[in-house]
Amino acid sequence: MQDCRKKRDIAGWALWGLTLALLVLAWRLEAAVLTDDEAPERPRLLVDKPPIFKSGPVTLSGTNSPVDFFIEQARKRFQSEDNAGALEALTRANEMDPRNVDVLLGRAWLYINLGQYSQALDLTLRARLLAPHDPTPDLLAGYCYHALGMFNESIESYNRALRFPTPHTAEIHQNIGLLYIMRGDVTNGIRHYAAAVSIKPKDAEAHDKYGAALFLGHRYTDAVEQHREAIAINPAAIETFNSLGAALLMEGRIRDSIPNFKEAIARKERFAKAYSNLGAAYELAGFLDESINALIASLTMEPGRSDAWRNLLKTMSRFYGVATLTPDNPVPLTRKDPEMARRHLEAAKGCVDKKLATGHYLRALLFDPDGAIYYKELANFFEQTGNVSLAKVILKKAELVETAAKKDAETK
Numbered sequence: 001m002q003d004c005r006k007k008r009d010i011a012g013w014a015l016w017g018l019t020l021a022l023l024v025l026a027w028r029l030e031a032a033v034l035t036d037d038e039a040p041e042r043p044r045l046l047v048d049k050p051p052i053f054k055s056g057p058v059t060l061s062g063t064n065s066p067v068d069f070f071i072e073q074a075r076k077r078f079q080s081e082d083n084a085g086a087l088e089a090l091t092r093a094n095e096m097d098p099r100n101v102d103v104l105l106g107r108a109w110l111y112i113n114l115g116q117y118s119q120a121l122d123l124t125l126r127a128r129l130l131a132p133h134d135p136t137p138d139l140l141a142g143y144c145y146h147a148l149g150m151f152n153e154s155i156e157s158y159n160r161a162l163r164f165p166t167p168h169t170a171e172i173h174q175n176i177g178l179l180y181i182m183r184g185d186v187t188n189g190i191r192h193y194a195a196a197v198s199i200k201p202k203d204a205e206a207h208d209k210y211g212a213a214l215f216l217g218h219r220y221t222d223a224v225e226q227h228r229e230a231i232a233i234n235p236a237a238i239e240t241f242n243s244l245g246a247a248l249l250m251e252g253r254i255r256d257s258i259p260n261f262k263e264a265i266a267r268k269e270r271f272a273k274a275y276s277n278l279g280a281a282y283e284l285a286g287f288l289d290e291s292i293n294a295l296i297a298s299l300t301m302e303p304g305r306s307d308a309w310r311n312l313l314k315t316m317s318r319f320y321g322v323a324t325l326t327p328d329n330p331v332p333l334t335r336k337d338p339e340m341a342r343r344h345l346e347a348a349k350g351c352v353d354k355k356l357a358t359g360h361y362l363r364a365l366l367f368d369p370d371g372a373i374y375y376k377e378l379a380n381f382f383e384q385t386g387n388v389s390l391a392k393v394i395l396k397k398a399e400l401v402e403t404a405a406k407k408d409a410e411t412k
Contacts, residue, residue, distance in 0.1 A: 043142075043143055043146045043147075043154075043175045043178060043179075044171050044174065044175060045112065045143050046139045046143070046166075046168040046171050046172065046175070047105075047109060047136055047139050047140055049109075050102065050105045050106045050108075050109045050136070051102050051105070051106075051136075052071065052074070052075070052090070052102040052103060052105070052106035053074075053075060053078050053086075053106060053109075065096075066096055067093045067096045067097045067100070067103075070089045070090065070092045070093035070096070071089070071090070071093050071103065073089040074086040074087075074089035074090045074093065074106065077089060078110075083110050083113055083114060084114070086106075086110055087107060087110040087111070087114070090103055090106050090107045090110070091107060094107060099130055101127050101130050101131045101134070101137075104123045104124075104126055104127040104130070105123070105124070105127050105136055105137065105140065107120075107123050108120040108121075108123035108124045108127065108137075108140050108144075109140065111123065112140065112143065112144065112147075117144045117147040117148050118144075118148065120140065120144050121141060121144035121145065121148070124137045124138075124140040124141040124144060125137070125141060127140075128141065133164060134164070135160075135161040135163075135164040135165075135166045138157045138158065138160040138161035139157075139158070139161050139166075139168070139172070141153075141154075141157040142154045142155075142157035142158040142161065142172075142175065143175075145157055146175070146179060151179045151182060151183050154175075154179055155176055155179050155180070158172050158175055158176050158179075159176070169199055170195075170196040170199040170200045170203070170206060171196070173192040173193070173195040173196040173199070174192065174193060174196045174206070174209055176192045177189040177190070177191070177192030177193040177196070177209075177213060180192065181213060181216060186213070186216050186217045187217065189213050189216070189217075190210075190213045190214060190217050190219075193206075193209055193210040193213040193214075194210060196209070196210065197210045197226075202233060203233070204229075204230040204231075204233040204234035204237065204240070205230070207226045207227070207229045207230035207233065208226070208227060208230040208237070208239070208240050208243065210226045211223045211224075211225075211226030211227040211230065211240075211243060211244075211247065212243060214226060214247075215243070215246065215247055215250070218250075220247045220248075220250045220251040221251060223243075223247040224244060224247045224248055224251060227240050227243050227244035227247060228244060231244065238264060238267045238268045238271075239264070241260045241261070241263045241264035241267070241274075242260070242261060242264040242271070242273060242274040242277060244260045245257040245258070245259075245260030245261040245264065245274070245277060245278075245281070246277055248260065249277070249280070249281050249284070254281055254284050254285045255285060257277075257281050258278065258281050258282070258285070261274050261275075261277050261278035261281060262278065265278065270301050272297075272298045272299075272301040272302040272305055272308065273298075273305075275294050275295070275297045275298035275301070275308070276294075276295060276298040276305055276307050276308035276311060278294040279291045279292070279293075279294035279295035279298060279308065279311050279312070279315065280311045282294055282315075283311065283314060283315040283318065288315055288318060288319045289319075291311075291315040292312065292315055292316065292319065292390070295308050295311050295312040295315065296312070296389050296390055296393050299312065299393040299396070299397075300389070300392070300393060303393070303396040303397065303400060304400060309397060312393075313362070313365070313366070316358075316362055317362055317366070320355055320358040320359045320362060321355065321359055322359045322362045322363060322366070336367065336368060336369070336370070337367045337368070338367070338368045338371065340363075340367040340368075341363075341364040341365075341367035341368035341371060341374060342364075344360045344361070344363040344364040344367065345360070345361070345364045345373075345374060345377060347360040348360035348361045348364065348377070348381070349377075354385055357381065358378075358381070361374070361377060361378040361381055362378070364377070364378075365378065369401075370401060370404075370405065371401075372398045372399075372401040372402040372405065373398075375394050375395070375397050375398035375401060376395065376398045378394050379391045379392075379394040379395040379398060382394065
């Protein structure tokens with residue numbers, strides 16, 4: 001039973017990740033700049049610590065019963081950061097007092113922190129029946145449903161929690177907004193992020209999240225306004241400068257976007273995402289050398305960044321004069337054709353002119369992006385011609401392509 005639940009938990013997070021990944025992919029098709037390849041944002045757990053673990057009297061029942069003994073043991077183990085031990089003690093207490101809401105919620109919270117969302121959800125639903133006017137079970141249930149990929153049920157739970165007084169109203173709206181966006185309903189997502197800002201108008205994070213939602217809704221001018229408001233409230237922001245730059249770039253204000261990416265990088269030296277966006281901005285502005293250097297920096301930090309690699313291929317293709325159409329095969333370079341890749345590799349090796357040779361190497365890559373040999377040959381060429389930093393980045397990409405091919409072969 002527990003194995004099935006664990007599989008369901010994993011499947012829920014995977015479904016969630018896939019849903020948001022598809023949404024982000026569609027977003028990225030609009031332009032070269034995109035803000036992130038990292039794992040999707042998780043909902044915020046709005047119960048920092050259940051009542052049973054907060055400071056105060058240990059005895060909840062009012063008598064020195066065995067239940068109180070196990071509750072005290074749970075609290076001591078929790079304070080020692082032994083969540084598994086605390087869970088074991090609360091489970092014993094719950095067996096003796098199955099209607100104790102605080103014990104149920106304490107167990108649910110521990111299961112959440114152990115990543116066992118199905119077990120946590122069962123307990124929160126039991127607590128909800130026993131305490132229908134307490135928002136805590138709904139806050140925990142909303143988080144569990146979200147983790148399990150059950151978005152409609154999560155929204156319903158969070159909306160139930162909004163009916164009761166809670167200090168987390170703005171954050172509940174943000175969680176609901178995230179759920180709507182993950183369902184592809186960006187309009188309703190924006191509505192809830194706007195509600196969070198209206199509740200906390202001086203909260204920089206609320207403005208930043210609202211700006212990110214507006215960006216997804218292609219409302220770039222409004223996104224710029226929100227990111228600027230976030231920076232005005234919190235001038236020490238780092239990520240927000242990158243987000244502001246992305247919104248300005250998508251708005252078509254290329255020159256205005258570049259200083260914001262640079263500011264983000266100045267505040268966070270190893271900011272691969274901002275370097276990738278800076279590279280895209282430089283390419284659109286026509287500064288191809290600067291674009292390649294920024295993208296090399298991004299890929300040196302994070303070799304697996306697909307957005308940076310796409311931007312680098314685009315910039316190099318422009319830099320080395322690789323047209324969308326080739327004279328010998330006048331079709332867009334958007335389809336896989338291993339035979340054409342092989343021909344271009346042979347042509348590259350026979351070229352005396354370095355620029356023409358580079359163009360053929362790039363065409364080979366574009367015709368067969370899954371062929372590690374083409375990355376290796378291009379890396380070797382750049383190393384021989386003195387561009388060592390670019391050679392290293394491309395060679396690392398070859399290793400990643402080989403690893404992906406091996407994994408794909410193993411799963412077949």
